[in-house]
Amino acid sequence: MQVKEKILLFKTWLDKQPSTYKRVISGALAVFLVLGLLSMVAANRACAIEVDGKVLAVVKDKTTAEAVINSLIKKQQGKAANVKITQEVLCKTVKKDEAEVVSAEKCTEILAKNLSFEAVAVGIKANGGLKVAVKDREAANLVLAKLKQAYQIDPDNTLSFKQKIDLVDLPVKADKIKAVEQAVKYLKGESDKPRYYTVKEGDTLWDIAVRFDVTPEELQAANPDFVPEKMQIDQKIKMVGALDPVIDVVATTQKTIQEDVVLAQQVRKNPSLPYGQSKVIQQGEKGLKEVTYQITAVNGMETERKVLKEKVLKEAKAQIVERSSQTMVASRGLSRPAGAILSPFGMRSGRMHTGIDLARGYGSPIQAAQSGKVIRAGWYGGYGNCVDISHGNGLVTRYGHMSSISVKVGQTVQKGSIIGKVGSTGRSTGPHLHFEVIVNGVPRNPLSYL
Ligand SMILES: [Zn+2]
Known part of the structure; x- marks a missing residue:
């Protein structure tokens, strides 16, 4: 006599009313019991676990099948609540000698791979x-x-x-x-999976590094076969560090700081001075002011600094120089943006500093170092508000951390014209001008070009 029974086991496990569940189980048990008593082949029965109509494993009995499935659900419950199996799971009674009965461990292994849990x-x-x-x-x-x-x-x-x-x-x-x-x-934009950046026109290795807040050396280490000089558009570069965050955190705070005030040099023409000579009429003196800022940062990077209060602690004096009024031959190089050098070009705490940092008060005007065409004017990763001016022959000057930009991409600017104001946007610890000279895509020491 062949006994076949199908017991609905775990189709919808926890979302089923316990009473309904119990009814199904007890009903099934009753059937099992009656049939079991009548059957002379009860000892020859095993449980075939059928998932969405397909038998995946045969275990010695229903209790074993239940225990295996329970342990798998329990494992998922650590991760979420109300775990249920999305497939239809049945225990089908089969003859033990007609099937290959596997151990509970083996069954767990098979079901873990094939069951799909929803929570x-x-x-x-x-x-x-x-x-x-x-x-x-x-x-x-x-x-x-x-x-x-x-x-x-x-x-x-x-x-x-x-x-x-x-x-x-x-x-x-x-x-x-x-x-x-x-x-x-x-x-935060960090991922365990490798991520790739696709090179775009005009990118340099330094640009990419700054944008993603890593060093060119770190990028090079992640891409051992990569040759920066042979970088090509659409080439994929493996990224290290974070990409753009998925959710942005805005932080605002107020800060009161003392700042040096350095006034621009005033030059006067004096016809009585011989050709090429100059004379200092008044020594410049640094002033001091106390400024209260409202600082806004997005994902830890300053995006805005508003002056709330300003108090002059010591008046600054401009240096006044008199120069011969006879025309001098204009310098062929770039004119040096104002401000004392806070940080030179080169390695700085294990990271390449690709420009020079110049001390300038917040909001001071920034002048173009040479005539040229604006090729970038906007937010640029760690540079914050940034302007790039192309002067032809592969020469580009870059101005970073600006509080505001007053030029547009495509605009032609004259040497000395104002392109924006000093700020502290991007990866910056306080107001200054980051000035960079890029020759054929490679940052060079600006002092050699001024
Ligand atoms: Zn800098």
């Missing part, structure tokens, strides 16, 4: 788009708090998100649910 998780949405799913609300709030914390600019700052953030309950495949640290990393 109710909490999704973090930014401007309506789902970004990441975590276990529950507590985990989601922890992720958001940790993300904010990562971009704190000082202990008294106010932190918020640039995007509108919503938390939603939603069913997701269990393997899509991220642990807290994983979710934070993902939202």
